Amino acid sequence: MASPPTNLHFVLFPWPAQGHLIPMVDIARMLAERDVMVTVITTPVNTNRIKTVIDRAIEANLKIQVLDIQLPFAKAGLPEGCESFDMIPSVSYVANMFLAMKLLEEPAEEMLRVLYPPPSCIISDGGFHWTSDVAKRLIVPRIIFYGPGCFASLCINIVNNTNILGDFKSDLEYFALPGLPDCIEVTKPQASSWGKGNTKETRETFERTQEAEKAAFGIVVNSFDALEPKYVEEFAKATGKKVWCIGPVSLCNKSLEDIAERGNKAANGEHDCLKWLDSREPRSVVYVCFGSFSSTLTHQAIELALGLESSNIPFVWFVSRTSDEFEKWTSEGQYEERIKGRGLMVRGWAPQILVLSHQAIGGFITHCGWNSTLEAICAGIPMVTWPHFADQFLNERFIVNVLKIGLKIGVEVPITYRGKEKFEVMVKREAIKLAVEGLMNDEDEDEAQTRRNRAKEVAQMAKKAMEDEGSSHLNLTMMIAAITEELALKNKSIKDIV
Numbered sequence: 069m070a071s072p073p074t075n076l077h078f079v080l081f082p083w084p085a086q087g088h089l090i091p092m093v094d095i096a097r098m099l100a101e102r103d104v105m106v107t108v109i110t111t112p113v114n115t116n117r118i119k120t121v122i123d124r125a126i127e128a129n130l131k132i133q134v135l136d137i138q139l140p141f142a143k144a145g146l147p148e149g150c151e152s153f154d155m156i157p158s159v160s161y162v163a164n165m166f167l168a169m170k171l172l173e174e175p176a177e178e179m180l181r182v183l184y185p186p187p188s189c190i191i192s193d194g195g196f197h198w199t200s201d202v203a204k205r206l207i208v209p210r211i212i213f214y215g216p217g218c219f220a221s222l223c224i225n226i227v228n229n230t231n232i233l234g235d236f237k238s239d240l241e242y243f244a245l246p247g248l249p250d251c252i253e254v255t256k257p258q259a260s261s262w263g264k265g266n267t268k269e270t271r272e273t274f275e276r277t278q279e280a281e282k283a284a285f286g287i288v289v290n291s292f293d294a295l296e297p298k299y300v301e302e303f304a305k306a307t308g309k310k311v312w313c314i315g316p317v318s319l320c321n322k323s324l325e326d327i328a329e330r331g332n333k334a335a336n337g338e339h340d341c342l343k344w345l346d347s348r349e350p351r352s353v354v355y356v357c358f359g360s361f362s363s364t365l366t367h368q369a370i371e372l373a374l375g376l377e378s379s380n381i382p383f384v385w386f387v388s389r390t391s392d393e394f395e396k397w398t399s400e401g402q403y404e405e406r407i408k409g410r411g412l413m414v415r416g417w418a419p420q421i422l423v424l425s426h427q428a429i430g431g432f433i434t435h436c437g438w439n440s441t442l443e444a445i446c447a448g449i450p451m452v453t454w455p456h457f458a459d460q461f462l463n464e465r466f467i468v469n470v471l472k473i474g475l476k477i478g479v480e481v482p483i484t485y486r487g488k489e490k491f492e493v494m495v496k497r498e499a500i501k502l503a504v505e506g507l508m509n510d511e512d513e514d515e516a517q518t519r520r521n522r523a524k525e526v527a528q529m530a531k532k533a534m535e536d537e538g539s540s541h542l543n544l545t546m547m548i549a550a551i552t553e554e555l556a557l558k559n560k561s562i563k564d565i566v
């Protein structure tokens with residue numbers, strides 16, 4: 069169904085991390101396909117990462133533009149060119165990155181003030197709390213995009229708005245999060261990824277983000293109603309906001325190039341990998357990838373390599389951010405020769421959706437980033453869950469306990485909470501072997517088959533949501549209509565004053 073022409077202009081502020089930028093670009097495309105003009109404001113490195121996809125969208129007559137905004141590296145104490153969370157040299161620079169993001173308020177407002185046509189709506193990553201003040205000054209509605217689905221967002225909301233964490237002394241004790249439709253048990257570190265933090269700066273950011281949520285026009289979520297109906301409802305209640313689930317947004321990409329190049333150019337081994345997969349039996353290969361910026365420490369990477377080798381299950385592993393020590397280990401031990409024929413290691417960026425939707429793939433070892441989770445859901449692939457940090461432990465609960473399409477690898481402590489040397493190997497090779505075999509083998513027929521069937525059912529639901537007249541399609545229509553109505557009200561009140 070074609071949408072009526074609009075004269076709306078949405079301005080999007082994606083957070084500088086692949087897991088936020090990629091779905092925002094999809095949202096830009098979805099809006100532009102509804103005849104909305106879209107401006108994405110981001111930094112040059114990020115612009116470059118999305119350039120080919122945006123250029124193709126423009127060639128297809130979609131009204132999208134990307135405007136560069138420069139990060140004040142020196143002022144924020146960041147190395148020149150460090151424009152995305154995956155580029156930060158060490159954790160000690162995270163605070164500098166947050167400061168740099170905060171310093172964008174003034175230049176961003178200047179850009180918005182001279183945009184033509186003037187912005188009708190801002191869709192801002194939740195991390196840019198200051199867009200709330202800018203939106204207020206410009207009298208423009210602001211919609212928040214947080215990144216995770218409603219389940220994790222609701223868990224975070226409960227943690228942030230109750231004293232539940234204060235009730236427990238130990239970091240190891242499991243407790244049920246109150247007020248959730250299901251019994252979800254977590255530890256304090258697993259649940260406190262978006263909390264107040266311990267410094268004056270983190271507390272200020274937290275408070276401003278909370279205020280910005282209170283002032284927001286609504287929240288747009290990369291999810292779909294049928295995936296988490298109770299959580300969509302409860303999240304809307306908890307925030308008191310309109311919540312529009314318009315995903316899985318990755319399904320808006322139709323051309324092979326757009327699917328292959330989401331977020332980055334795929335590694336050189338892309339074609340070899342797909343060719344290699346062509347030669348495998350259907351549903352026989354496990355795919356391993358830990359997202360855009362989780363890095364596996366050397367000894368853990370070695371343990372993973374040995375676990376995969378001992379499982380006897382074919383695998384393709386996209387290894388990013390390897391260390392010299394790991395490379396030395398693989399070459400000295402001739403690891404790649406040893407696994408040849410059964411396993412494939414590719415260094416660099418995976419064309420993840422192409423891999424997940426290949427008929428040879430039967431399982432996914434994932435870090436439970438929300439985008440990867442949804443992409444596996446769309447492909448109908450069950451998962452071995454190996455969360456690292458942030459919302460990933462919550463997403464694991466959702467995959468395993470709510471959707472029942474995953475198997476836990478057994479990691480319990482977020483990376484940020486580990487003493488690096490002491491805990492470098494959190495998952496032993498035996499656990500990896502067991503989890504991969506449990507997911508992929510037909511021997512334990514009942515459980516594995518039930519998981520697989522359920523994953524296929526959920527994939528069908530995802531596709532349906534994104535079809536014309538599907539829930540996500542209708543929710544996007546409603547979101548655009550709500551903004552149109554809001555603007556009409558604004559214009560009327562301006563006329564009334566004049």
Ligand code: UDP
Pocket residue numbers: 085086087088090330331357358359360361362386416417418419420421436437438439440441443
């Ligand atoms: N991704 C990819 N190739 C890679 C690594 C990541 O295409 O080699 C994409 C993946 O498909 C997903 C995003 O990057 O869309 C990662 O987001 P997610 O939320 O899963 O994890 P994050 O990187 O934010 O931890």
